[in-house]
Amino acid sequence: MALVLFGHPFSSYTQKALIALYENNIAFEFRCVGPDKPEFTAEWLRLWTLRKFPVLLDGQRSVSETSIIIEYLQIAHPGPVQLIPQEPLAALDVRFLDRFFDLHVMSQMQLAVDGALSGDAQKRKDGMAAAVDKLELAYAWLEGALQGRQWAADDDFTLADCAAAPSLFYADWTYPIAAKYPVLRAYRSRLLARPSFARAVDEARQFRQLFPLGAPDRD
Template sequence: MSLVLYGHPFSSYTQKVLIALYENGTPFEFRCIGPETPQHSAEWSRRWPLRKFPLLVDGERDIAETSIIIEYLQLAHPGPVRLLPADPMAALDVRFLDRFFDLHVMNAAQHAVDGALTGDSVKRQEGLALAVKKLEVAYAWLEGQLAGRTWAAPGEDFTLADCAAAPSLFYADWTHRISDAFPVLRAYRSRLLARPSFARAVNEARRFRPLFPLGAPDRD
């Protein structure tokens, strides 16, 4: 049985895993979760009752949580691009940055998205205000952290941290624009968008942009 990935193309966390799969040209079947594919939703729910995507299925094994999925792929289905360094201390740096992008960029932006999804104008403004506050702190930290680097971690390698950074910064910038005060971060986001693996994920999700509750900007 080939690898199967349950998720949605417009989901940031699905994109994170898609980047890893595309980087290594790993064969897999994508099963989109949505109203038009109730059979996929039913099987996904049966396998992962917490109903969070993406979910990777490898034979009889179900693997949840994006960082774990990507590490699993490196162990069980390695490819030419090593997304987690062999050196334990270097791997620790990559794991930390991976968590930073998930917890302090993507989750920060999610406050604004969740507020908008309520349909309540007050909650929308409160969610956006909280997102802006948290993202400004994250942007400032990243501006210093990324100085002199091509990718997120030290060295020249594209890693798990960049898989996390790409969709995080993509949607965060839609939520609260990365200003000209952060030129290093803006340039890094542009490099991520130019990376073929992420460019493919972005293009595959393009038709779903009307779903963005804050209003998708006419760019990227």
């Protein structure tokens, strides 16, 4: 039975898993969760009652949480691109950066999105203010951390870059990365040019109207 991934193309965490699958050319079936595919939605909810995607199904085993999905793929379906280093301390660095992008970039961007989705003008304003404050801190830290690096953890594309790509993609839509952060801006551009992420971005292009803050006419 082929691997099955439940998710939505416009979802940042679905894109994170798709990048890993595309990097190693792993065959899988994509099942888009949404109102037009109630059978896929029902199966997804049966597999993961916390109502979060993506979820990977491999035979009788289901795997939730994107970072764990990517680690599972490396164990069960390894390919030429090793997204988590074998050396323990190098792997720890990659996992830290993965957590940084999820928690300090994507989750902070989500504050603004949730405010906009509330439909309340004050909540929208407060959510954006909180997001800007936190993202500015994250951008400043990343500008220093990425100095002299091709990818997040240095020369090799890793789990950290799978997390960084959608995180920075949507964060920059929410609170644009300023010109004073040229290293970070260049890194985001390299991520967009990476074939695995470029494919994920193109597959999600038709859903850009769903971005509650308004998608910019770029990328």
